[in-house]
Structure formats: structure tokens, C-alpha cells
Amino acid sequence: MEITILDYLVFFIFVGGVALFGCSFYFRSRKGAAAFTAAEGSLPTWVVGMSIFATFVSSISFLGLPGDAYKGNWNPFVFSLSIPIATWLAAKVFIPLYRGINSVSAYHYLEMRFGYWARCYVAVCYLLTQLARVGSILLLLALPLNTMFGWDIQTIIICTGIATLIYTLLGGIAAVVWTDAIQGIILIVGAVACAAILTFTMPEGPGQLFAIASEHGKFSLGSFGASLTEPTFWVVLIYGLFVNMQNYGIDQNYVQRYMTTRSTAEAVKSTLFGGLLYIPVSLVFVYIGTALFSYYTARPELLPAGTPSDQVFPWFIVHGLPTGLTGLVIASLFSAGMSTIATSINSSATIVLTDFAKRLSKKELSEKKSMRVLYATSFVVGALGIIMGLMMMRIDGVLDAWWKLASIFSGGMLGLFLLGVVCKTVRRAHAVVAVILGLLTIAWMSLSPLINEGSPFYRFHSPLHTYLTIVFGTTVIFLTGFLLTKLTNRKAENA
Structure with missing residues (x-):
């Protein structure tokens, strides 16, 4: 089965609709910096929760988790098991702290404790990381779309970057959060649909899927040994705990969302909902990888020999799903990337305004000047992200080194x-x-x-x-x- 006109229509209607919906928040975001960066603390709890979930899920998760599970086992899912601890800490420590100091910047607290050097250092590291992140997501999103649609990679990177930048620039954080919520819902629907189709299209029924997977140890969570040189259960669990504490504790992408709700209690509910929702969804993703292994083990003639593990799921999306659903799943994959990019652009603009422009200005910035900084920074971050994605196609070594250095400092x-x-x-x-x-x-x-x-x-x-x-x-x-x-x-x- 190949991609049909119906799939193209579903894809373009969804992507175009999301972009237009995001642009519709222009008149709300232009009220001032508080509206652009925190939506004046007026967003519904469930919407912020879905946004936190969508921020966590990128196109890397959408393709990476099934690819890893297809190649190995459920060891990557152990990462998700640390989320309850991280969200509990967020509810008890992080959210009351940030709401208490009433700052949309995640790094204002560090200046209060250690001086401006700490705030500046962390803010610079964050901006460098986000630039590398936007470029990486654009490229990693373009590669499977190139495989599925046959479109030019450069064109995908440029068009995706521009479309996301437009609604992020016009609609501010309200557009980012609301479109995140829609994209998150579509993502879940697409993933569940893939899992169900794989389960019920096995030649001998669902039981065959579990029999093949069990025979090959696909449900294993990894070794429970004490080795620190391998990704054992304990290594991945501890790694997940620290990464998720960093996400929920000091990542601007998350902290900014804490400030978009009406109260601390609603911020806590949003975080618990968005964080814990990722656990069953990530379970669906690793299940898809396992189901793909069983499916193509039972029907090897349907998969070209030598297909890399990270390309098996894209192949199934194009050739194994019914007409129309293919377009929906590709749209959900696309939405995962757009959500991550939009978040990085808006949060980076917020950091430039709060941690540099306002902090270093000798005079208090007017609302008009603040909005200029936000618009200009959003545009620059989006444009540099597109350039970064294009550069990563040609000089992987240099940008991989920069990404590693940014990770070291952050x-x-x-x-x-x-x-x-x-x-x-x-x-x-x-x-x-x-x-x-x-x-x-x-x-x-x-x-x-x-x-x-x-x-x-x-x-x-x-x-x-x-x-x-x-x-x-x-x-x-x-x-x-x-x-x-x-x-x-x-x-x-x-x-």
C-alpha cells in the first residue's frame, strides 16, 4: 500500500489547521510581554498538562522508542518509570518555588542564590542547547518524511521551520500550549491506532505476537546487574531520574508552563497529568517496536532485507496502514516535531527578554520594547534553527561536537x-x-x-x-x- 491523495489531504489539513489555529492567538499575545510569555496565567489545566506531555514527546521519541524496542527490548521504557518521582518533586518543591518568586524565568532563582553570574551562565547554556535542539529536531523530522513522501530534505526543514515559526511568533505561549494540546491528542490517537492494527493483523492472531516476542526476550526491561558500563535497569532508571529532575526542575520549557495556569494547585495538576500521561504513551511506543518485530518475523516478505531498525516504523506507516490513517500518523509524527520546535523558540525568546534585555537594561523596558525583543528573538532563534538543521546535513562532525559541548555546559x-x-x-x-x-x-x-x-x-x-x-x-x-x-x-x- 502506498501513500494516496487522501493521506496527503489528511496531512496537509491537519498541519495547515494547526498553524492557522496558532496564528489565531495573535490578538491575545500582542497585549504585552506577560501575555506572550505566560498567557497572563489564564490557560486551562488540561491544556497545560497536554502541552507538558507534548513537550516531552518529540519526533525522536515517536521514532526512537519503537526503533530501540524493535532492535532490543523494553529497556528504554525504564526511563519513564522515574517520572513519578520527578513530578512529585515538581509538585512539592519546584512549582511552589517558581510560583512563589513569580518569575517566568527558570533562572531568576539562581541569581537570588548565587548572583547574576549563575543566571547568565545557565541562560547562555540553555540558549545554545535550544539552538542545537531545534536544528536536530528539524533534521530528524525531515529524514523519515523524506523516506515516506520522497520530498527533498532541505525543503522539509525550511517549510517546517517557517510554518512553526509563524504561529509561534504571532501567537506566543498561548498558541504554543494550545497547539501542543491538539498535537498531543493526535499523537496519542496515531500511536494507539498503530499498536491496535499491528496486534490484530498478525497471521495467527494477537497470541502469535506475544509468543514471538517472548521467545526472543523482547519484553525484558534489561539486566538487573550492578554493572555501570552497560544500560542496565538501574543505570537507565537513575539516568531517567536525573534527566527528569532537570526537566521539571530547571528547564525553561517546563517552568514557563507552570506560570501559565491560574494557581499553584492548577500548575501541580497540569504537571502531574502531563508527566504521568507520558508513561502509558511511552509504553505504547515500545510495544509498537515489539509488535513490529513480531509482525515482520511472521511476515518477513513485507519488509525489505537490511532495513535499519529506526526505519522499520516509517516503512510500516507507509506500507502497512490503511488509507487515510497513514496521513494521520504522519501528521502525528510531524506534530511531535513541531511541538518541540515551537516550545524551544518561545522559551528562548522569553529567556532573552527576562534574563538579558530586562536584567541588563538601565531603564525599565516598556511593553512596546519588550514585545520587540520577543518578536525579534523568536525570529532569530527560528531562523538560526533552520540554518542549523541545514548545516547538520553536511557537517555532522562540527555540529555534533557543538551539541556535545552544549550538553557538557548545560x-x-x-x-x-x-x-x-x-x-x-x-x-x-x-x-x-x-x-x-x-x-x-x-x-x-x-x-x-x-x-x-x-x-x-x-x-x-x-x-x-x-x-x-x-x-x-x-x-x-x-x-x-x-x-x-x-x-x-x-x-x-x-x-
Whole structure:
């Protein structure tokens, strides 16, 4: 079965409709900076919750989780099991904290604790990471669409970037959150439909799917051993805990949504709903990967030999789904990418306004000037993201290195935040030392895989799995600052 005119119509109607719907929020967002960045705290709880969910799910999740499960087992799902802890911490600590200081910036708190250097450092790292993220998502979204539609990759990157930028630029955070909610619903419908079709189209019925998967150990959550060099159950669980604490604790994409609801209680409900919703949906994604393995094991003639694991799901979407549903699922895949890009553009513009323009201005910015900054920054971030995606097609090595460097620097964000929350008497000098040691740890672990075995420096490489980079980096920052504070306080008491 091939893509039909009906599939194209479904795809274009959905994508065009979402973009136009986002643009319709223009008159609400132009009221001022508060409306553009936080929707004046007026958005419904369920909409914000769906937006948090859609922010979590990118096109990487949509294709990556089924691809990983097809190739391996359900080990990637362990990452989702840490979300309840992270959302509980968000409800008890993070959301009351941000709502209490009443700042739409996730990094205002760091200035309160350590001075402007901390706020500036983390904000710059965030912006660099978002630029790399937008470029990566645009490219990773273009590749499967190129496979499915046969469209030119450059054209997909440019058109996707422009369409998303337009409604993000015009509609502000209200457009981003509402379109996220719609895209999240379509994404869930598409994923569930794929899972159901795979289950009930097995030659010998659903039982055959589970029999084949069980025979090949596809439902395993990974090894429960104590190794730190492999992605065991415990390594992935701890990795997920730290990443999700960073997401819900200090990521502007999430913190900004905490400020769009009417009250702290509604922000908590939204976060719990959006975060916990990802658990069953990610389970559907890994199930799809397992179902694809069983489906094509039972019917190997339907899959071209040598198809890479991350291309099996796109192949099934085009050749295995009924007419019309193919267009819907491609639209849901597309929506996952658009949601992530829109969020990055709006949150980056918010950070530039709050953490740089307003903070460094000698005079208070008028609403008119604030809106100019937001519009200009949104446009620049969107344009640079498109350029980044196009560059990634040609010079992977350079941009991969930049992405790695951005990850290294942003890796210190969570540790610094936790240090500020837990250690009330920590000094700025101690925080600086802690961040430096933490970044050295993160750089050592991140760059170790690049060292060849024949290199004289190979003996210094990290034997730990790369998932543990954020774990050890965060721990080093927190423990260094904590211990320096305790030692200083003890000396002061003995003096």
C-alpha cells in the first residue's frame, strides 16, 4: 500500500489547521510581554498538562522508542518509570518555588542564590542547547518524511521551520500550549491506532505476537546487574531520574508552563497529568517496536532485507496502514516535531527578554520594547534553527561536537540548582568551585568515547556508561558545594 491523495489531504489539513489555529492567538499575545510569555496565567489545566506531555514527546521519541524496542527490548521504557518521582518533586518543591518568586524565568532563582553570574551562565547554556535542539529536531523530522513522501530534505526543514515559526511568533505561549494540546491528542490517537492494527493483523492472531516476542526476550526491561558500563535497569532508571529532575526542575520549557495556569494547585495538576500521561504513551511506543518485530518475523516478505531498525516504523506507516490513517500518523509524527520546535523558540525568546534585555537594561523596558525583543528573538532563534538543521546535513562532525559541548555546559544546571535549594548558607565562591569541578567531570565522561584505544590518553578514559554523565556531574557539583559549606561553617564555629 502506498501513500494516496487522501493521506496527503489528511496531512496537509491537519498541519495547515494547526498553524492557522496558532496564528489565531495573535490578538491575545500582542497585549504585552506577560501575555506572550505566560498567557497572563489564564490557560486551562488540561491544556497545560497536554502541552507538558507534548513537550516531552518529540519526533525522536515517536521514532526512537519503537526503533530501540524493535532492535532490543523494553529497556528504554525504564526511563519513564522515574517520572513519578520527578513530578512529585515538581509538585512539592519546584512549582511552589517558581510560583512563589513569580518569575517566568527558570533562572531568576539562581541569581537570588548565587548572583547574576549563575543566571547568565545557565541562560547562555540553555540558549545554545535550544539552538542545537531545534536544528536536530528539524533534521530528524525531515529524514523519515523524506523516506515516506520522497520530498527533498532541505525543503522539509525550511517549510517546517517557517510554518512553526509563524504561529509561534504571532501567537506566543498561548498558541504554543494550545497547539501542543491538539498535537498531543493526535499523537496519542496515531500511536494507539498503530499498536491496535499491528496486534490484530498478525497471521495467527494477537497470541502469535506475544509468543514471538517472548521467545526472543523482547519484553525484558534489561539486566538487573550492578554493572555501570552497560544500560542496565538501574543505570537507565537513575539516568531517567536525573534527566527528569532537570526537566521539571530547571528547564525553561517546563517552568514557563507552570506560570501559565491560574494557581499553584492548577500548575501541580497540569504537571502531574502531563508527566504521568507520558508513561502509558511511552509504553505504547515500545510495544509498537515489539509488535513490529513480531509482525515482520511472521511476515518477513513485507519488509525489505537490511532495513535499519529506526526505519522499520516509517516503512510500516507507509506500507502497512490503511488509507487515510497513514496521513494521520504522519501528521502525528510531524506534530511531535513541531511541538518541540515551537516550545524551544518561545522559551528562548522569553529567556532573552527576562534574563538579558530586562536584567541588563538601565531603564525599565516598556511593553512596546519588550514585545520587540520577543518578536525579534523568536525570529532569530527560528531562523538560526533552520540554518542549523541545514548545516547538520553536511557537517555532522562540527555540529555534533557543538551539541556535545552544549550538553557538557548545560550538565551543570541541575547540580547548581539543587545546591541552592538544599544548602541555604552556601557561598558564591563555593558554588563556582563546585560548578568547575562538575563541568570537568562531565567533560571527562562525555569526551571519553572519542578517545581511540591506541591513544596514549586511553588509559584516562571513563569506563562508565554515558548515561551516568549527568548523574556524576550533578553529584560532584552538589557534594562539592555542600562539603565546602560544611567545612567553612565548622571552621567559623571553632574560631
